[in-house]
Amino acid sequence: MENKKLYLLISLFIGFMGLSSWGFLAHKTLQQVAIHQLPTELGLYFFANQDYLVQNSIRPDVRRKDDKTEDVKHYLDMDAHVFGPNYKTDIPHDFAQAVKKYTIDSLRKEGLVPWEVNRVYGRLVHAFKSNMPDSVLFYAADLGHYVADAHVPLHTTKNHDGQLTDQKGLHVLWESLVPEQFLVGYQLQQNQPLTYIKQPQDFIFQILAESHAMLPEVFAAEKELRSRMGDDKVYMMVERYGRKQRYFTKEFIQAYGDRVGKSVEQRMLTSAHRVASFWYSAWKDAGSPAWVGTSPVLTQEKKQQYADQHASWQANTLIKQNLLISLQSKSAE
């Protein structure tokens, strides 16, 4: 009884781990998987720089610590009051028009992700055109992150952590804890052909709309499972850094994952496919520059490694063969 009181008291004050976006594991995984969906010419170049692209897939989140302007680039709270009741269709895709309609201060408050994607996309096209390999990798890594974030349902609502509906912790549950617990069973190989994105600015809004449409189930699953299992089975208190913190139990993560996990996996793989599509389209828009195929980083050894790992991806054995970088770094930590 005493314990229970303590638990209730503490849980009032202590939330969950800080919000990020797709968890680090998911970002790194999907960025590596995206590389294998590129046509060979570009895929080989990105593969030769795979460590950079994978490790830096989380850089925009890391930047948030020091750069106060960064946070808002990772989401768009579409249902925020300022966008009105018809927000699903009314938000102008064009940045200047959106600023005119809502003011820049409102957008800086409610989110900038679709416009940040478009801005970074433009930088990437320019870097490809100008034969600037360092910039290509820099912007490709960042673009992959923002595109992936737009696929996360909770990045499209003001109730981004379930905090408005007594479901706090939902953010980290959906985008980190579930993928972490289920990743080893994911089918990372996909046969979907790459698409050339004609209008990146419109396409990212389509992605946000898809994400937003997933929200009712994201919330309902937590609510129903929690009422069925009871809070004692859902939460546990863990002492970290001298403080008691509230975490979800493994049992609850499993139950939530059993219910919505397929859609989390699908969304992560769709993110990878779209990241590849954005990279590919930027390269195309730059006139398919040939320098990516003649770069000195493309040694015979790299080409062989690419062929081997590509075959492993196709056979869905990246995890089994310990080739998934996100899991390697995890075990090394």
Ligand SMILES: [Zn+2]
């Ligand atoms: Zn993010």
